Every structure is written in C-alpha cells, then in structure tokens.
Amino acid sequence: MENKQLDELCRRAADRYQPLFSRFLTLDEQKQAEIACRKYGAQYRFFGGMADCERRMLGAGAEAPEEDEFPIRCLRIVPRSLKFGQALAHRDVLGTVMGLGLERELVGDIVIREGAAYLFCVRQMADLLRESLVRVGRTDTACEYCEPPQGPVRTVREVRVQVTSARADAVCAHLFRLSRGDMQELIRQGRVSVDDRPCVKCDQPLSEGQVLSVRGYGRARVQGVESVSKKGKLNLVIELYR
Numbered sequence: 001m002e003n004k005q006l007d008e009l010c011r012r013a014a015d016r017y018q019p020l021f022s023r024f025l026t027l028d029e030q031k032q033a034e035i036a037c038r039k040y041g042a043q044y045r046f047f048g049g050m051a052d053c054e055r056r057m058l059g060a061g062a063e064a065p066e067e068d069e070f071p072i073r074c075l076r077i078v079p080r081s082l083k084f085g086q087a088l089a090h091r092d093v094l095g096t097v098m099g100l101g102l103e104r105e106l107v108g109d110i111v112i113r114e115g116a117a118y119l120f121c122v123r124q125m126a127d128l129l130r131e132s133l134v135r136v137g138r139t140d141t142a143c144e145y146c147e148p149p150q151g152p153v154r155t156v157r158e159v160r161v162q163v164t165s166a167r168a169d170a171v172c173a174h175l176f177r178l179s180r181g182d183m184q185e186l187i188r189q190g191r192v193s194v195d196d197r198p199c200v201k202c203d204q205p206l207s208e209g210q211v212l213s214v215r216g217y218g219r220a221r222v223q224g225v226e227s228v229s230k231k232g233k234l235n236l237v238i239e240l241y242r
Contacts, residue, residue, distance in 0.1 A: 003032050010036035010044075010060055019061030021071055023105040023122060024048065026055065026196035027211055033058045048108045049074055049120035052153045054211065055108040057122075072108065073126035076146035077117040079139050088117045092137040100132055113149045120148075156239040160226065163234055168194065168212070169202040175238060176217040183214075191215040 006022065010033065013020040025033060030046055037044040043064040048056035049072045057072065059065035077088060090110050097107055097119070108120035117136070121129055126145070133143040161174040172192060173183040184202045186192055192199040193213045194206065206212070208224040223237040 006033045006058070007036045007039075009033075009058070010042050011040045013037075013044075013060035014040040014042040014062070016061045017063070019059045019063070019065040019069065021060075021065075022058040023103075024055040024057055024108040024120075025105070028195045028197040030056060030058070031195070033060075047072070050109070050111070050148045050153055053109040053120065054153075055120075057108075071123035072120055073123050074146055074148045075119045075121065075126065075129055075133070075143050077119060077133055077136060077141050077143050078115065080142050081140065082115070086137060086139045087115065088112060088136055088139065088141070090117075093117045093119065096133060096136045097129065100128075109153055111149060111153050113151070116149075118146070118149050155242045156221075157242060158223075159238050159240050161236050161238060162229065163236065164232075166206045166222075166225075166234055166236065167202065168192065168199050168204040168206055171206055171222070171236065171238075172212060172214055175212070175220055175240065176214055178217075186214060 006029065009020055009022055022033065037060050042060040043062060044058060044060040045064040046056040046058055047067045047070045057070055059070055077093065090112055093110050102125065106122050106125050111118040130143045130145065133141060135141060161171060163170045163174060169180055169183045169187060173180045187199055187202050190198055191214060194204065195210055206222050208222055211219065211221045213219045219241045221239045223239055225234050226237045227235045229235065
C-alpha cells in the first residue's frame with residue numbers, strides 16, 4: 001500500500017469502534033503504519049495468520065482488534081499424487097498465485113511444511129484461490145481451507161559474522177560468502193533489500209531486527225551485536241533463513 005493510503009486508513013480508524021484492516025503489508029509498510037497510528041492515536045495490532053509471519057495486516061481502531069477478527073484465511077496446498085508430484089517450493093507457489101493476476105498484497109506468507117504449502121490470503125480472495133490452485137509448477141495439486149500449521153513459520157540457522165562496520169555490503173558479503181565488489185554490484189542491480197525495501201546505498205547501516213534479502217542467495221534477520229573485538233570489529237549474530 002502507498003504511504004498516503006496507510007495514513008488515511010489510520011486517520012479514519014482512530015475513532016471507529018469497529019476496526020479497519022489493511023491488506024498484507026511489507027516490513028517497511030508496517031513501520032510506516034505504526035508511525036501513522038501513533039500520530040492519530042489509533043490502537044492497532046499486526047497479524048499475518050501466525051505469530052511470526054513477516055507479511056502482516058494492520059488492524060486499527062479505537063481499540064486494537066483480536067487476532068481472530070482479522071479477515072485472513074489459510075489454504076493448504078498438496079500434490080494430488082505423492083508418488084509422481086514434485087515437492088512444492090515457495091517460489092513456485094507464489095509464481096502460480098501471481099500468474100492469476102492478483103496483487104502481491106492480497107497474499108501473506110507461504111509456509112512449506114512436510115510436503116504441503118500453507119498460504120495466507122485476504123478472506124475475499126480465498127474462494128478464488130482454492131478453486132484456481134489446481135497446478136503448481138509441474139505438479140497437479142489440491143487446495144483446501146485449513147487451520148494454520150503448528151510450529152514456527154520458518155526454520156533458521158544462527159550464524160556469526162565479524163565486520164568493521166554494520167553496513168549492508170559488508171554484512172551481506174560475509175553472510176553469503178561473496179566478495180565486497182560482487183555484493184556492491186548486486187546492490188546496484190537492485191537485488192538487495194532491507195525490510196523489503198530496495199537497498200540503494202552500499203554503506204546503508206543495518207540495525208537490530210532488520211531483515212536482509214539478496215535475490216538468488218537468501219534471506220536473514222540481524223539479531224544484533226554480540227560483542228566488539230579488541231580491534232574494534234563488530235561480532236554480529238544473524239538468523240539465516242533455511
């Protein structure tokens with residue numbers, strides 16, 4: 001959503017007993033929505049279908065809505081044939097959804113779990129998606145309504161990197177085992193984002209909680225500075241998404 005739309009939603013929501021809901025927001029949009037809600041005095045909550053989803057809706061009003069009030073449905077997608085069907089991948093599911101001509105903000109996180117894909121979407125699109133997701137990639141699939149899966153949305157591996165400063169090119173280069181020059185070229189190509197917003201400066205400073213994404217290499221979250229070496233280098237703790 002555009003910042004003006006989020007601002008207007010938060011303004012209108014401030015005095016409403018019945019909350020207003022956005023579509024699914026990126027991490028950067030969630031920060032902008034939080035600022036707008038505070039500006040107008042609206043009570044708010046973010047929710048994406050599970051506790052640790054990244055793409056989440058904003059619910060705002062005179063009182064913050066409960067999680068079960070959010071207009072979100074969960075769909076479970078599975079291969080029709082376990083013997084011949086290929087394993088479902090996040091990018092294939094998302095590509096199929098986008099191929100239907102839907103806007104990205106209508107769909108939240110996609111969770112891959114034990115051969116199935118769990119997709120969160122806005123309620124009004126659920127029937128269309130359930131009827132349309134009959135093939136993902138080269139795999140014939142079945143789609144049904146379900147409860148969200150148990151456990152975390154994603155699995156992570158905790159890693160540590162040592163850098164002179166927490167600038168984007170240095171951290172990502174260490175994290176994905178690339179040279180500084182190669183990472184700077186990826187940034188210039190627009191393949192690096194911070195909190196789902198394009199990283200346009202190689203020396204952009206990173207802070208605790210920010211999510212890094214390098215298209216073609218992976219995604220990670222900065223946990224923070226664990227310690228500083230005797231030579232003044234930063235020892236960062238980072239969660240690398242699997």
